[in-house]
Amino acid sequence: MNITGIKGMNDILPGDIETWQHLEEQARQVFGAFGYREIRVPVVEKTDLFCRSIGETTDIVEKEMYTFSDKGGTSMTLRPEGTAPVMRSFIQHKLYAQDPVSKLYYIGPMFRHERPQKGRYRQFHQIGAEVIGVDDPKIDAQVLAMLSHYFATTKIPDVALQINSLGCPECRPDYREALIKFLEQRLQALCADCQRRYTSNPLRVLDCKVPGCKEATIEAPAMLENLCIGCDTHFNQVKEHLDALSVDYTVNQRMVRGLDYYTKTTFEMITGSLGAQNAIAAGGRYDGLIKDLGGPALPGIGFAIGLERLALLLGEQRIAPPRPELFIATLGEAGTKAGFALLTSLQRQGILAEMEYTGKSLKAQLRRADKLNTRRVLILGEDELERGVAQLRYMDESSQEEIDLNGLESRLLREINSETNGA
Numbered sequence: 493m494n495i496t497g498i499k500g501m502n503d504i505l506p507g508d509i510e511t512w513q514h515l516e517e518q519a520r521q522v523f524g525a526f527g528y529r530e531i532r533v534p535v536v537e538k539t540d541l542f543c544r545s546i547g548e549t550t551d552i553v554e555k556e557m558y559t560f561s562d563k564g565g566t567s568m569t570l571r572p573e574g575t576a577p578v579m580r581s582f583i584q585h586k587l588y589a590q591d592p593v594s595k596l597y598y599i600g601p602m603f604r605h606e607r608p609q610k611g612r613y614r615q616f617h618q619i620g621a622e623v624i625g626v627d628d629p630k631i632d633a634q635v636l637a638m639l640s641h642y643f644a645t646t647k648i649p650d651v652a653l654q655i656n657s658l659g660c661p662e663c664r665p666d667y668r669e670a671l672i673k674f675l676e677q678r679l680q681a682l683c684a685d686c687q688r689r690y691t692s693n694p695l696r697v698l699d700c701k702v703p704g705c706k707e708a709t710i711e712a713p714a715m716l717e718n719l720c721i722g723c724d725t726h727f728n729q730v731k732e733h734l735d736a737l738s739v740d741y742t743v744n745q746r747m748v749r750g751l752d753y754y755t756k757t758t759f760e761m762i763t764g765s766l767g768a769q770n771a772i773a774a775g776g777r778y779d780g781l782i783k784d785l786g787g788p789a790l791p792g793i794g795f796a797i798g799l800e801r802l803a804l805l806l807g808e809q810r811i812a813p814p815r816p817e818l819f820i821a822t823l824g825e826a827g828t829k830a831g832f833a834l835l836t837s838l839q840r841q842g843i844l845a846e847m848e849y850t851g852k853s854l855k856a857q858l859r860r861a862d863k864l865n866t867r868r869v870l871i872l873g874e875d876e877l878e879r880g881v882a883q884l885r886y887m888d889e890s891s892q893e894e895i896d897l898n899g900l901e902s903r904l905l906r907e908i909n910s911e912t913n914g915a
């Protein structure tokens with residue numbers, strides 16, 4: 493019986509991985525320039541961490557977590573998102589004692605037991621960033637400017653930024669009550685999920701994808717119109733800074749994030765090119781989270797980008813695998829020995845070089861060289877070795893010359909290095 497992978501958990505194969513590496517390298521570069529440093533945290537945490545931060549009544553905690561007991565009986569969970577583990581680590585290692593402002597980013601797999609479909613998987617990957625210690629609206633705008641810039645440099649097509657404010661512990665409770673009252677009048681029109689959660693998590697109803705729920709809540713009160721003065725001023729300043737930085741956005745009053753810890757500014761990056769799974773990044777402020785998790789009362793803001801969805805968007809424009817600089821084709825034992833030594837020496841010097849290892853015919857070796865799209869082929873035959881020469885074939889030019897074995901390696905190195913430096 494063949495053992496296959498787990499449903500909803502994908503392999504990322506060579507041919508696809510180049511796109512992923514490009515997305516990751518670009519993130520390191522862009523985030524690095526904005527002053528972020530990488531943090532790596534484990535993929536498993538104590539279950540309590542997610543219940544306390546994400547919230548008991550959210551979809552993630554209610555039905556999407558991979559939770560199990562380890563051999564010691566501790567309840568553990570494969571991380572469904574990155575912010576809670578990063579905050580746990582931030583508090584545990586007192587990173588705030590080193591610097592009043594922390595800018596951190598992470599890259600890695602997340603796990604949610606959802607129904608697998610295009611753009612929605614059970615193991616998926618996020619690149620996320622967090623700024624801790626600044627509540628100034630400039631930072632909200634800068635985070636969004638960085639995110640937009642990242643999508644511009646990675647050439648993600650058709651991206652639109654939507655922003656909203658979810659208020660704070662001062663203004664949200666009253667709004668929540670008003671919303672519950674509004675929903676009470678329309679219970680019959682809501683789906684079963686929303687009928688169940690309209691008191692425990694009424695904001696979630698605004699985010700429900702069921703058409704009946706959308707229609708029933710068209711006239712629902714909006715958080716934006718019920719913000720306290722502090723939240724309202726903050727939101728207006730974020731918008732002013734975004735305008736000043738030429739970051740395009742629209743305000744979406746119905747955007748509700750599915751995690752309880754968000755306060756004030758929340759946002760999503762939406763693409764028109766992915767069908768139902770149209771969010772490619774999302775995030776917001778979480779000014780109460782660090783204190784709730786037992787740390788100091790520090791504000792925070794962050795986002796997470798869904799890498800599978802970016803890879804889907806870039807899927808058409810595959811990045812070609814790297815071209816070998818040299819393929820060494822050999823004939824006879826002495827040729828193979830000399831070729832293998834030259835191959836290893838070039839590889840040690842950082843040159844992508846290849847050969848056929850199992851004594852195939854010259855024709856088969858050349859076929860393989862062609863398949864690998866190599867730039868040059870060096871043919872090392874026994875007669876040629878005796879004469880102290882080799883044939884060097886340039887594949888793009890279809891030209892060939894006989895060259896001296898003396899100084900062969902340094903000539904190849906000079907030529908390849910001057911080409912790659914000049915390119």
Ligand code: ATP
Pocket residue numbers: 573604606611612613614615616617618750769770771772773774775796797798799800801
């Ligand atoms: P969605 O509304 O699509 O379920 P979400 O609000 O649950 O997204 P977040 O928790 O905010 O998503 O995660 C941020 C990003 O991570 C999403 O915008 C999306 O790109 C990606 N993402 C979330 N869940 C999945 C998943 N199951 N498979 C692939 N990508 C995902």
Ligand code: MG
Pocket residue numbers: 750
């Ligand atoms: Mg979700």
